[in-house]
Amino acid sequence: MRILKLHFKNLNSLLGEWTIDFSLPEFAEQGIFAITGPTGAGKSTILDAICLALYGQTPRLGKITSQNEIMSRQSGECFASLEFKTNAGHYRTLWSQTRARKKAAGNLQTAQHVIEDLSDPENKLTLEDKLSKVPTKVSEVTGMDFDHFTRAMLLAQGGFAKFLQSSADERSPILEKITGTEIYSAISKKVHEHKTTEENKLGLLEQQLQGIKLFDASEIAQLSAQLDELERQLALTVQQKTASEQQQLWLTTLQTLHQELAQLIEQQSVLHTQQQHFATQEAALDWAHKASAI
DSSP: OEEEEEEEEEETEEEEEEEETTTTTHHHHOOOOOOOHHHTTTTTHHHHHHHHHHEEEEETEEOTEEEEEEEBBOOOOEEEEEEEEEEEEEEEEEEEEBBGGTTTTOOOOOOOOEEEEEESSSSSSEOOOOOTOOOOOOHHHHOOHHOOOOOOSSTTTTHHHHHHHOOHHHHHHHHHHTTTTTHHHHHHHHHHHHHHHHHHHHHHHHHHHHOOOOHHHHHHHHHHHHHHHHHHHHHHHHHHEEEEEEHHHHHHHHHHHHHHHHHHHHHHHHHHHHHHHHHHHHHHHHHHHHHHOO
């Protein structure tokens, strides 16, 4: 997040309108600068104005109530406007509140809060204008809520020590959002998950290896001898099987020949009967031929 311009009016001891343009070369080129002044000069008010414009509250006062203790005395209106850029775009927020008829003695009116998208200078787009929803929208575009912002981007008096004393789990999300290194946390989680998965696989393999028995030389020799004997028996069995199959073939062939022989004997018997029956007819036929010749 980069703050570009701060504009505010009638906040705390800084009566009137004030503008700080952080995009000017005096700020942009130097990189690091300091805002100095005696106690009560309004240094903390500048920080209050930034928080007020973004979240509608300040580190010192919290949310601005109906009493509005941040408005300068003897004034009838106040506001804080902040222009900034993030990786999501270019925005401006404005928080304001007035008294009736803008008179110092008038009753306080309902505060107004709005966030605008300035990505297109010619077409400003209001993203949210409801008092209760603007801080949530600011958190979305900046990646920081009020607590994260005041502990990392803008540390009030004593806030830096509180940030340093916070736990690593509390600091990590803030620093990740500031530096844009959330992806490395995601990569770290994936690596840890992959490591856990591979360790589980390794543990399973080690358990399986524990169930495997390793043989010594004498056991290997004994098993080799048993294997040789089994292979010899297998070869003998194969030979016996081959011989049995050959004998079975011979037996099948012999049975077939016996069946064919029985059929031939039966046919021979039929032919013999037919031959005897024809012998009588043959004699009669012979006499018939002789008679026909006479």
